[in-house]
Amino acid sequence: MSISIFGLGYVGVVTAGCLTHQGFEVVGVDVHPHKVADFNQGKAPILEPEVDQYIQQASAHGRLRATEDAADAIDSTDISIVCVGTPSLSSGDLDLTAVRQVTQAIAEALRSQAKDHVLVYRSTMLPGSTRSLVKELLNDLVEAGRLKVFYYPEFLREGTAVRDFQDPSLMVVGTRNGEPPPSSLVKLFGVEAEVVPWETAEMVKYATNAFHATKITFANEIARLSKRLGVNSRVVMELLCEDTRLNISSCYLRPGNPFGGSCLPKDVRALNQYARKNDVPVPMIEHLLASNQRHLESLVRLIEDTDQEEVVILGLSFKVDTDDLRESAMVEVAQFLLGHGYRLRIYDPQLNLKQLVGTNKKMVENKLPHLASFLYRNLGSAIGQQGAIVAAQRCANLSELNKLVSSRHTIIDVNGWPELEELAGTYHGLGW
Ligand SMILES: NC(=O)c1ccc[n+]([C@@H]2O[C@H](COP(=O)([O-])OP(=O)(O)OC[C@H]3O[C@@H](n4cnc5c(N)ncnc54)[C@H](O)[C@@H]3O)[C@@H](O)[C@H]2O)c1
Incomplete structure (x- = not known):
């Protein structure tokens, strides 16, 4: 099976390197000529442990090339994986320009080549994006049964990206209504992948990133408060993490009732009051009660x-x-x-x-x-x-x-x- 990878940035290059390592043939596509040239010389255009070696080997074995021409890539592959950037606009909105450009180019190539294809979005996109892109740009191809579209969020971390790709912490595949993908794609998605509707898969990606950001912010707020109290926050957080029943677990991570009871509201209130009196800014902890009230x-x-x-x-x-x-x-x-x-x-x-x-x-x-x-x-x-x-x-x-x-x-x-x-x-x- 041969695969086009659109976007030779951090995600695209790691995906390309790891897929060639698994035996797939890969054609990379990017708008930057120097990235394409690097790939064609067997060089990874980004710095990431192990990737350079994978790219070099794949290139030497003829399993990897790159092009700026989407139609050329579509012509010689069965699957396209979209890994182009989705940066922030100055308003904070998500910029889907590159995803739209790539989607359009893939659609045009498929219309002129009259071949079936699989399209997998890996770029991070807000819930509803895949459905809108399909409706706007791909509907005829999907309706004719010539194109299958998946949203397959990427959870890798830069620095350990190859390991994360090969042993993912989570595999989630989004399909139109949560129907299972064809068995021919199991090797690509992994047997353990959870299959959900497009929007759920898109939201899982945002939920995980927001959760990571919440955890970091929380640890840092506890650190600022601890330091003011003369307490070693690293010890505090290490002990907190030792409790894998209530703290580092699925406990308290189920949507439902606003929190209440004799402890949580009282203790959050006291911690906030302490932080205020001591001039320690803890905006996240400060807003817990307000968020609970909104709920x-x-x-x-x-x-x-x-x-x-x-x-x-x-x-x-x-x-x-x-x-x-x-x-x-x-x-x-x-x-x-x-x-x-x-x-x-x-x-x-x-x-x-x-x-x-x-x-x-x-x-x-x-x-x-x-x-x-x-x-x-x-x-x-x-x-x-x-x-x-x-x-x-x-x-x-x-x-x-x-x-x-x-x-x-x-x-x-x-x-x-x-x-x-x-x-x-x-x-x-x-x-x-
Ligand atoms: N970097 C991460 O750790 C990470 C992890 C998970 C998910 N993601 C998501 O994956 C996506 C890609 O992230 P990244 O860090 O690899 O981005 P990046 O900016 O490193 O790479 C994006 C690449 O897309 C290329 N590109 C832009 N327009 C193009 C077009 N029309 N055709 C072909 N190529 C085009 C750019 O030239 C660039 O090489 C984003 O949506 C990001 O949010 C990133």
Whole structure:
């Protein structure tokens, strides 16, 4: 199988070198004549460990050449991989000019050559980009079954790019609607690749980069605060990373409820206050509570948008299997709904008002003084005949819900309970 690689930058050159090492024949395409010339002389136009050697070997064995002519590359290959740059415009928007140029050139070449082809985008592009490019520039070829289009994000890191390419940390392939790619492409994508719709694959790339940026920023903010306190931040972060159950794990990385409870809001608040008093700027940590509040507001908007006058909250406490109501997002939601004239019913089997003591009791007295009058012990009475069901916790029996929920209900899944989609009511996920 022979492959065109469009864009001989960091990603393109590593991809070309590694694919030739795996036995593929590669034609590199770039608009820079010196990059093309370097390739044709068996030299890598970028500095990256091991790549030079791969390029040299492939060139010596006749498995690698480069051209400035897209049509020439398409003519002699079955697959095109697009690795051109997608830089920022001065506005911050993504500049897709190079991707569009390459897409257009590939489309024109295919139309004149009347051959089938596979197009794989590896350049980082915002969700929706692949679909727009296909619609605008490739639709006739795709509809005629002559072109298959994939979005296959690249997760390599410069400096260890060859190792990352050969042993990727994640393989995700985007197809139009998440349908599996043909088995002939398994060697290219890897057997373990997760197959998802184009937009999901595009978003995964942005989510991972934003996550990496978040981690670095977080470590640096903790470092600035630690230094001011005379604490060694490297020790702090090493210890934090030692906890692979709660910290370096998928824990707390599931979209759902705004955070709440007796610890997170209080401790974030205290850390911020400390940072402010000591003039240590920590903008990311400073904005955690504001971001959490935005999330809660998006839930409230979702409830309002249902146009239901009755609302049932499933789970009032801040998480399942506790009766702790301190800083629970659902208490805020309940307060808002009561203040705005909604008829509210709450079902939370963990909650026994008589057993509430201390801060919890005080909190109920202050924020929801009439809680007893809208707290239902019976699920059927809580669900009623109609209304928006705000499922904050999995605190109700699914088969019972199945019998009780009707098409007059609207379900808002706050915490990721996919079985709710099967119920009779209209389903909305909070963030999905
Ligand atoms: N660098 C990384 O570590 C990395 C990792 C993962 C993903 N990415 C993404 O991969 C893409 C490429 O990144 P990069 O760092 O290799 O970029 P780069 O700037 O190093 O290389 C881009 C190449 O594309 C070429 N090019 C531009 N227009 C062209 C055209 N019309 N036809 C042919 N070639 C053209 C340029 O001359 C250049 O050689 C970007 O979208 C980037 O966000 C980069």
